[in-house]
Amino acid sequence: MTSGRIIGFAAGLDLEDVPDAVRHEARRALCNIVGVAVGGSSLDASQISVRLATKLGDARHARAVGTGCWAAVDRVALVDGIMAHVLDFDDTHLPSVYHPSAPVFSALFPLAEWTGSSGRELLTAWVVGLEVGMRLALALGREHYDAGWHVTGTAGVVGAAAAAGRLLQLDEGRMAHCIGIAATQASGHREQFGSMTKSLHAGNAGASGLVAALLAEGGFTAAASSLDGRRGLFHVMSPNPDPKQLDSGLGSAWVLPENCIKPYASGVVTHPAIDGARALKEEYGVAPEEIDSLVLRVNPLVTELTGKDDPQTGLEGKFSVRHCAAVGFLFGAAGPPEFDDAVVRAPDVVGVRERIRVEPDPAIPHMQAVVEAGLRSGRTVRVDVVDARGTPGRPLTDDELAAKVDGLCAPVVGAERSRELRQRLIAVEGEGSIAPVVDLTVGL
Amino acid sequence: MTSGRIIGFAAGLDLEDVPDAVRHEARRALCNIVGVAVGGSSLDASQISVRLATKLGDARHARAVGTGCWAAVDRVALVDGIMAHVLDFDDTHLPSVYHPSAPVFSALFPLAEWTGSSGRELLTAWVVGLEVGMRLALALGREHYDAGWHVTGTAGVVGAAAAAGRLLQLDEGRMAHCIGIAATQASGHREQFGSMTKSLHAGNAGASGLVAALLAEGGFTAAASSLDGRRGLFHVMSPNPDPKQLDSGLGSAWVLPENCIKPYASGVVTHPAIDGARALKEEYGVAPEEIDSLVLRVNPLVTELTGKDDPQTGLEGKFSVRHCAAVGFLFGAAGPPEFDDAVVRAPDVVGVRERIRVEPDPAIPHMQAVVEAGLRSGRTVRVDVVDARGTPGRPLTDDELAAKVDGLCAPVVGAERSRELRQRLIAVEGEGSIAPVVDLTVGL
Numbered sequence: 003m004t005s006g007r008i009i010g011f012a013a014g015l016d017l018e019d020v021p022d023a024v025r026h027e028a029r030r031a032l033c034n035i036v037g038v039a040v041g042g043s044s045l046d047a048s049q050i051s052v053r054l055a056t057k058l059g060d061a062r063h064a065r066a067v068g069t070g071c072w073a074a075v076d077r078v079a080l081v082d083g084i085m086a087h088v089l090d091f092d093d094t095h096l097p098s099v100y101h102p103s104a105p106v107f108s109a110l111f112p113l114a115e116w117t118g119s120s121g122r123e124l125l126t127a128w129v130v131g132l133e134v135g136m137r138l139a140l141a142l143g144r145e146h147y148d149a150g151w152h153v154t155g156t157a158g159v160v161g162a163a164a165a166a167g168r169l170l171q172l173d174e175g176r177m178a179h180c181i182g183i184a185a186t187q188a189s190g191h192r193e194q195f196g197s198m199t200k201s202l203h204a205g206n207a208g209a210s211g212l213v214a215a216l217l218a219e220g221g222f223t224a225a226a227s228s229l230d231g232r233r234g235l236f237h238v239m240s241p242n243p244d245p246k247q248l249d250s251g252l253g254s255a256w257v258l259p260e261n262c263i264k265p266y267a268s269g270v271v272t273h274p275a276i277d278g279a280r281a282l283k284e285e286y287g288v289a290p291e292e293i294d295s296l297v298l299r300v301n302p303l304v305t306e307l308t309g310k311d312d313p314q315t316g317l318e319g320k321f322s323v324r325h326c327a328a329v330g331f332l333f334g335a336a337g338p339p340e341f342d343d344a345v346v347r348a349p350d351v352v353g354v355r356e357r358i359r360v361e362p363d364p365a366i367p368h369m370q371a372v373v374e375a376g377l378r379s380g381r382t383v384r385v386d387v388v389d390a391r392g393t394p395g396r397p398l399t400d401d402e403l404a405a406k407v408d409g410l411c412a413p414v415v416g417a418e419r420s421r422e423l424r425q426r427l428i429a430v431e432g433e434g435s436i437a438p439v440v441d442l443t444v445g446l
Numbered sequence: 447m448t449s450g451r452i453i454g455f456a457a458g459l460d461l462e463d464v465p466d467a468v469r470h471e472a473r474r475a476l477c478n479i480v481g482v483a484v485g486g487s488s489l490d491a492s493q494i495s496v497r498l499a500t501k502l503g504d505a506r507h508a509r510a511v512g513t514g515c516w517a518a519v520d521r522v523a524l525v526d527g528i529m530a531h532v533l534d535f536d537d538t539h540l541p542s543v544y545h546p547s548a549p550v551f552s553a554l555f556p557l558a559e560w561t562g563s564s565g566r567e568l569l570t571a572w573v574v575g576l577e578v579g580m581r582l583a584l585a586l587g588r589e590h591y592d593a594g595w596h597v598t599g600t601a602g603v604v605g606a607a608a609a610a611g612r613l614l615q616l617d618e619g620r621m622a623h624c625i626g627i628a629a630t631q632a633s634g635h636r637e638q639f640g641s642m643t644k645s646l647h648a649g650n651a652g653a654s655g656l657v658a659a660l661l662a663e664g665g666f667t668a669a670a671s672s673l674d675g676r677r678g679l680f681h682v683m684s685p686n687p688d689p690k691q692l693d694s695g696l697g698s699a700w701v702l703p704e705n706c707i708k709p710y711a712s713g714v715v716t717h718p719a720i721d722g723a724r725a726l727k728e729e730y731g732v733a734p735e736e737i738d739s740l741v742l743r744v745n746p747l748v749t750e751l752t753g754k755d756d757p758q759t760g761l762e763g764k765f766s767v768r769h770c771a772a773v774g775f776l777f778g779a780a781g782p783p784e785f786d787d788a789v790v791r792a793p794d795v796v797g798v799r800e801r802i803r804v805e806p807d808p809a810i811p812h813m814q815a816v817v818e819a820g821l822r823s824g825r826t827v828r829v830d831v832v833d834a835r836g837t838p839g840r841p842l843t844d845d846e847l848a849a850k851v852d853g854l855c856a857p858v859v860g861a862e863r864s865r866e867l868r869q870r871l872i873a874v875e876g877e878g879s880i881a882p883v884v885d886l887t888v889g890l
Contacts, residue, residue, distance in 0.1 A: 046665070047666065050661065050664045050665050050666045051661070051666070053664055054657075054660055054661060054664055057660075058505065058507075058518050058519070058520060058660075059503040059504075059505040059518045060503075060505070061502065061503035061504070061505075063502075074502050074503045074518075075502070076502060149682060150676070150677035150678075150681060150682035151682065155630075182638075182641075182643065183643055183646065185635070186599075186633065186634055186635045186637070186638050186643055186646075186647065187633045187634075187650060188633060189630060189631045189632060189633040190630055190631075191629070191630045191672070191677050191678055191679060191682050192677040192682075193630070193669045193671055193672055193675040193676070193677040193678035193679075193682075194626075194630050194668060194669050194672070195669075195677075196669065197626075197667050197668050197669045198666050198667045198668070199626065199627050199630055199666070199667070199668040199669065199672075202627065202630075202661075202666070203630065206631060206654075210650075213498075216498055216501075216502075217494065217495070217498060217646075220494045220497055220498055221490070221494050222491065222494045222495070222642050222643070222646070223641050223642045223643070224638060224641050224642070224643040225637045225638050225639075225640065225641045225643065227637055228635070228637055228638070228643075231637040232594070232637070233594035233635055233636040233637040233639075234594075234635055234637035235635060235637075237594060238593060238594035238595060238635050238636075238637075
C-alpha cells in the first residue's frame with residue numbers, strides 16, 4: 003500500500019535519526035501539551051471524565067495529569083486527551099487545522115507510565131506520533147476539514163496508534179495492523195465545536211489509538227488497504243485525498259517543525275490583533291487612559307469567526323476579537339485567566355473594549371493585522387503585525403513557552419513544581435521513567 | 447432538531463406501547479444474537495479481545511457471553527460485539543444492509559448485568575436500540591453504505607447509546623446529549639470486510655454507545671444539532687440523507703419487524719440457492735447419487751459476490767454459492783459446521799459441488815433463485831425460490847430459530863443448557879435479572 007513507508011518509519015524510527023531541531027520542537031510540544039492539560043484538568047468536561055474513569059474500575063496503571071487520578075491505561079488516555087484539548091490552547095498545524103499533540107500525548111503518556119518506559123523511548127514514540135498524524139492530516143487534505151471532519155479526531159487516532167505501537171515496539175507487520183485498526187475508527191464532527199464533546203474527540207482518538215496498538219500487539223488484524231483501499235480511510239473520508247503526503251520526504255523533510263504553539267487561549271485568528279494591542283503598550287508605552295480610539299484592521303474571516311461585540315462570559319470573550327485585543331493591551335496576555343467571566347465583565351476591560359472598533363479588510367491576510375491607536379494627545383500609533391506570535395515566522399521563544407506553561411501549571415501545582423516539571427519535560431530524554439514527571443503534574 | 451421526536455421516543459418508550467408482534471420480533475432478535483455471539487466466542491478475534499479485556503483490569507461488572515470472562519462493563523461490550531458479529535451470522539435489515547442487534551446487544555447485555563436490571567427493563571431498552579438504529583440506518587441511506595461506510599458501526603453506535611441511555615433512565619435532556627456524544631463517534635469502513643476488524647466495528651459501536659450514555663449520565667454535553675446540523679452526522683457522512691426516516695411514523699409504523707434473522711452463515715445473496723437446493727432433497731426426495739447436473743440460476747450479483755468455483759477453506763466456502771448450495775442439499779443446513787475447512791474439502795461435498803453449474807440471469811431478482819436438477823433417470827426437478835428463508839416474505843419460524851440457536855450454543859454449553867437459554871431469552875420479560883441468563887451462555 004501507499005502507506006508502506008510510513009509503517010516502516012513508525013516501527014523503525016531511531017532517535018539518532020531525528021535532527022536536533024526536530025527533536026527540540028518535539029520536546030517543546032511535549033512541554034506545552036502537558037502544561038495545557040494540567041491547566042484544563044479542573045474544567046467540567048475533565049472532571050466528568052475523571053469520575054467516569056474511577057467508576058469503571060480501580061486499575062492503577064497510570065495517572066491522569068493534573069489530578070493524579072489512577073485508572074486503567076486507556077481510561078487515562080481518554081481523560082488526558084479531554085484535558086489537553088478542552089481549553090482550546092493546544093498546538094496547531096495551521097495548513098491542516100490539525101492539533102497534533104493532544105491525541106498522541108493522551109495515548110503515550112499513560113502508556114509510558116504503565117510500561118515504565120524511559121524518557122528516550124517516550125520521545126522517540128512522540129516524534130513518530132506527531133509526524134505520522136501531521137502527515138496524515140495533510141494527506142486527508144483541507145477538503146476533509148471543510149467537509150465537517152474534526153481532523154484532530156480523525157488523523158489523531160492514527161497518530162496516537164503509531165506512537166503507542168512504537169512504544170510497544172510492534173514489528174512492521176503488527177504496526178500495519180495497528181494503523182489499520184485505528185484508521186477505521188477515525189471519527190469526530192465539527193458540529194461539536196463549542197460543546198464538551200469537541201475535547202472528547204481528542205480523548206477518544208488517544209484511547210482508541212492506544213487500544214488499536216494493544217489489539218495489534220495481541221494479534222488482532224486489519225485490512226492491508228485500510229488507508230488507501232477503495233473503501234478505506236482516504237477515499238471514504240476525504241473528497242480530495244493526497245496520499246503521497248504520507249511518504250514524500252519522510253525522515254528527511256520533516257513536517258513536525260511546522261507545528262505551532264499557541265500563545266493565547268483563543269482562536270488563532272485573534273492572535274495578530276492581540277499581538278498588535280500588546281505592542282502598543284509593551285513597545286510604544288501607550289497607557290489605557292491615553293487611548294481615544296483603537297482600530298483593529300483584520301481579515302473579514304476574523305469578524306466572521308470572532309465578531310461578538312459585547313461578550314458576557316469567558317467563552318464569549320474567546321469569540322470577541324475586541325475582548326481579545328483589550329486584554330492583550332491591558333495584561334500583555336490572553337490565557338485562561340483573561341477569559342474568566344469576571345475579567346470579561348471587569349470595568350477596566352469593558353472600558354478599553356468599548357473604545358475598540360473592528361474594520362474588516364480583505365486586503366489583510368487572516369494571520370496578520372494592523373492596530374491603530376488614536377491618542378488623546380492627537381498622536382496616532384500604528385502597529386503592523388505581519389508575523390503573529392506562535393506562527394512559523396515568529397514561533398514562541400523558549401522563554402515564552404516557559405511562561406505559558408507556568409501560567410497554566412503554577413495555579414495547580416505551585417510555582418516551584420511547575421518550573422521543575424517544564425525543565426524535566428524539555429530534557430525528557432534524561433528521564434529513566436515517566437512516573438516522577440507525572441508526580442510533578444499534581445499539587446502536593 | 448429533526449431528532450426531537452426520536453429523543454422523546456428513546457427516553458420515554460414504555461413496553462406497554464409496543465405491539466405484541468413487535469415485541470415478539472424483538473425477543474427473537476435477542477435470542478438469535480445471543481446464540482450467534484456464543485457461537486462466535488471461540489474465534490480468534492473474540493479470544494484476543496477477551497485477553498485484552500482481562501489485561502486491562504480486573505473489574506467484575508459483567509461477563510462476556512460464551513466465555514464467562516468478567517470485566518468492566520464497557521470492555522465486555524467490546525468483546526460481546528466482536529463475538530456477535532464475527533461469524534457474519536447476525537441479523538440484517540436488508541434495505542439498509544444494517545445489522546441491528548450486534549451493537550445494541552453488546553452495549554445492553556453487560557449494562558443490564560451490571561445494573562441488575564430486570565428482563566422487562568432490558569427488553570424495553572432493546573426495542574429502543576433496535577428501532578433507533580434501524581431508523582438511523584434508513585436516514586443515512588443506501589448511499590452512505592455505498593460510499594464505503596459499514597453502517598453497523600455508524601448507525602450502530604447511536605442505536606447502542608439510545609438503548610444504554612434508556613436502561614440508565616436518562617431524561618430527555620441527557621438522552622439528547624447521549625445520542626450526540628455517540629453520533630460524533632460513528633465510524634467503520636467497509637475496507638475492513640474480510641478482516642477481524644469488521645467485527646471490531648460492532649464491538650466499538652456497542653462500547654462507545656455505552657460510554658456515551660455513561661458520560662451523558664454524568665453531565666457531559668454535546669451539540670444540540672449533532673445529527674442534523676450542517677457539520678453533523680447526516681451531512682458529513684451521507685451524500686443523500688433522509689432525516690425524516692428517523693421520526694416518520696415513530697411509535698406506530700414500526701421498522702423493527704423488517705429485521706431479518708439469517709438462516710445460513712454465508713452472505714444473504716447465497717440464501718435463495720441454498721433454499722432451492724434444500725428443497726430438492728427435503729421436498730422432492732432427490733438423493734445425491736441421482737443427480738446428473740444441478741443448475742443454479744441466480745442474479746449476476748450472486749456470482750459477482752460469491753463466484754468462487756473451487757473453495758479450499760471455510761471462509762472461501764462462504765464466497766462460493768456452489769459450495770453453499772452443495773451443503774444445503776446434502777445437510778439441509780449452512781451453519782458454521784458446514785463452513786469448516788474439512789467440510790469444504792470433503793469428497794461427498796466436492797462431488798456434489800462439481801456437478802453444480804451457476805447461470806447468471808439478470809431477470810432473476812437477487813434474493814430469488816431457480817434451482818434445476820437433471821436426474822440420471824432423465825427427469826428434471828425445478829424449484830423456484832421466490833421468498834428465501836429469513837427474508838420478510840418467509841421469516842425463520844420460531845422452531846427454525848430454536849434450531850439455529852441450538853446449533854450454535856449446544857457445542858459450547860451442551861444441549862440442555864442451550865435449550866434453557868433460548869427458552870428464557872424468548873420469555874425475557876419474566877426474568878428478574880440478567881445474571882442467570884448470562885450463566886447459561888457458559889458451559890459448566
